[in-house]
Amino acid sequence: MRRDQNLAIIGAVVTGAVIATGLVMLLIARVSPQFGAGVRAAAVDVVTPLWSVVRAPFDGLGRGIDMASGYFGAVHRAEQLEAEVARLRARLQAAEADQIAFRQLSRLGRLENPQRRLVATARIVSASQGTAVQTALIAAGRNQGVRPGQPVIAAKGLIGRTIETGLGSSRLLLLTDPQSRVPVLVQRTGQAALVSGDGGPLLVLTDQAGPQDPLQRGDRLLTSGEGGIFPPGVPVGVVTDAAEPIRVRPAASPLGAGFVRIEAAYAALPATADTLPITDAPVPVEAQRVGGIKGTVRGIDAPAGGGQG
Amino acid sequence: MRGAAPPLRLMNPRERRRFWLGHWRLGLPALSVLGLLLLATAPLPLSLPLMPPLGLLGVFVWATFQPGLMPPWLAFLLGLVADVLLAMPFGVNATLFAAVAGFVRWFESRYGHHTHGFDWAMAAGVVAAHALLTAQLMTLASHPVPLAPLVLQWLTSLFAYPAVAALCGWLQRAVFGARTAT
Numbered sequence: 031m032r033r034d035q036n037l038a039i040i041g042a043v044v045t046g047a048v049i050a051t052g053l054v055m056l057l058i059a060r061v062s063p064q065f066g067a068g069v070r071a072a073a074v075d076v077v078t079p080l081w082s083v084v085r086a087p088f089d090g091l092g093r094g095i096d097m098a099s100g101y102f103g104a105v106h107r108a109e110q111l112e113a114e115v116a117r118l119r120a121r122l123q124a125a126e127a128d129q130i131a132f133r134q135l136s137r138l139g140r141l142e143n144p145q146r147r148l149v150a151t152a153r154i155v156s157a158s159q160g161t162a163v164q165t166a167l168i169a170a171g172r173n174q175g176v177r178p179g180q181p182v183i184a185a186k187g188l189i190g191r192t193i194e195t196g197l198g199s200s201r202l203l204l205l206t207d208p209q210s211r212v213p214v215l216v217q218r219t220g221q222a223a224l225v226s227g228d229g230g231p232l233l234v235l236t237d238q239a240g241p242q243d244p245l246q247r248g249d250r251l252l253t254s255g256e257g258g259i260f261p262p263g264v265p266v267g268v269v270t271d272a273a274e275p276i277r278v279r280p281a282a283s284p285l286g287a288g289f290v291r292i293e294a295a296y297a298a299l300p301a302t303a304d305t306l307p308i309t310d311a312p313v314p315v316e317a318q319r320v321g322g323i324k325g326t327v328r329g330i331d332a333p334a335g336g337g338q339g
Numbered sequence: 340m341r342g343a344a345p346p347l348r349l350m351n352p353r354e355r356r357r358f359w360l361g362h363w364r365l366g367l368p369a370l371s372v373l374g375l376l377l378l379a380t381a382p383l384p385l386s387l388p389l390m391p392p393l394g395l396l397g398v399f400v401w402a403t404f405q406p407g408l409m410p411p412w413l414a415f416l417l418g419l420v421a422d423v424l425l426a427m428p429f430g431v432n433a434t435l436f437a438a439v440a441g442f443v444r445w446f447e448s449r450y451g452h453h454t455h456g457f458d459w460a461m462a463a464g465v466v467a468a469h470a471l472l473t474a475q476l477m478t479l480a481s482h483p484v485p486l487a488p489l490v491l492q493w494l495t496s497l498f499a500y501p502a503v504a505a506l507c508g509w510l511q512r513a514v515f516g517a518r519t520a521t
Contacts, residue, residue: 038448045411045441052415052434059428059480066429073423077380085382156382162477162484163426164388167380194426201426208484229488231387285382 071171071196078167078199081156146261147294150174154189157204157284164207164229166190166284168292171198176292179259184290187265187281188212188253192292200292205233205266205280213256214266219243222254225266225278233267235276245272261296367514368408371507372397372417376424388488391499394421395469396462398436400500400507402443403458414440428480435469435476459500466496 058065135141152170170176172195182189182202190210194201203210206227214225214235224237235251249269255262271277350358375393383390398417401409418433425432442465447453453461470489477484 041410041444042441045437045444048411048415048437049434049441052418052430052437055430055433056428056476056480059430063428063481066423070423070426073420077377077424080377081380081382156380158380158390158425162431162473162489163482165426209482229388229485 067194070194070201073196074167074194074199074201075171075196078155078169078196081167082153082169085155144297146296149180149292149294150176151289151291152176153289154284155199162229163209164204164227165193165201166204168192168200168202168290169198170292171196171200173197174292176200180295181260181264181293182290183264183293184282184284184288187267188260189282189284189290191259204284206231211257212260212266213254214251215254215262216243216245217250217252218246219249221245222256223251225251231280232270233278233280235269235278245269245276247272251278255296258297259295261293364515365408365410365413367510368397368401368405368507369413369417371510372401373420375503376417376421380424388491389495391492391496392466392469393499393503394418394432395436395439395466396496396500396503397507398439399443399462399465400504402440403447403452403461404507404511406444406447409440411437411441411444428477428482431473431476431480435472438472439465439469455501455504458504462500463493463497466493 055065150170152168152174155167155169157166158164166189168176168182176192176195178192178195180192182191188205190202190204190207192200193203204227205212205225206229208227208229210227212225214223215221216223221243222239223235225233225235228234235245238245247269249272251266251269253260253262253264253266265281267278267280269276270279347355347358372394375397379390379393381390394417398409398414402414414436415433418431418436419429421427421432421436422429446461470486470493473489474484474486
């Protein structure tokens, strides 16, 4: 009897200790989010090949069905495509003229335009469903040059950015995750805003800046290129509900995306680092002052020198 | 594993060997929950977050079937794996899985074992509590999440529970023999 009681007490103590360990780990995760990054990278490398093998026959079947259905109505579609090619050719000529003008203006204005650089092309192996964190796995990792914090773009638009990289696979944070923030421009009005996820299938548009034109249903959103990760001009989504909260349907879905481009981060933050001591914690650009506490704030005070005179 | 075993120091070598080798049984619940966790990362062609928390259901089912084979420390380790596979901060599922295993063990030792229907209702309650606490712990790990997707998950887990219970019951009968099934 006494032994049973002792065993019960030991069991309760072990349970309590284990739960306490879990809570301590949570606090560690709060202080340093990079805690255990190596383990996570290894896990990504284990899971990704598994699902790429398991889903291969289903993908093959889907492709077969697509090809078979493609034969029906091929003539009709060819006619449609020819008409569209003629229309697009005219627009292409206009765009080429614009390109020339843009290059000349850039040279006049000494505008430095960072180039987009392709790091790798890979396929989306699985997009996680029903978890508190919305991520997807892609079959490209450190060996292909993928690093955390790089934009992932499908043919139809933005998918997300990489957060964990294994050797041959990576995990990316989808736009629908609550932690995701993408700076966007409204194509029709040029208004800047942020697009974030809330765990559901639709995105939320917040923090509109600039001219307060009311948005309309069907407005297209493009990345603005602010923030240094996402290149400008990538489709993000279409406004489906212009009333608050403004709802946005993502342009590209990770589920049917197939192959995606992983690009280098578009432009790192301006080089404030050489004049400042580097600390580990990320400091917002607005808070970085040149020459100590009493100095000027870069980008806010510094260009205002002419305004005083 | 059972209370009937004599104290370790009073065992003869043969009994001691049998005692330690008997721990292989822990591998079945562990491996089956690992399999369920992997299944939970499967690509579903749905735009809504509908995948039920299979790992949690597995831990719950094993804790009700064989409390001795799903001790809280094992649930804790499985929870760590769940955190890695589901890209959540370390400790969220680890804490909650261990709490679920501990809670079920305490509940059953106090109020006895129940019918399938009662367990099903209890699973619904446990998954709901898990969803609420997940949101809280994610906030504690400075990664706040909205509750709405977790509610959807709760609905699908209602339908997933019988399937997980059937799978674990079948595994238990197949590996340990028919007489151990409860």
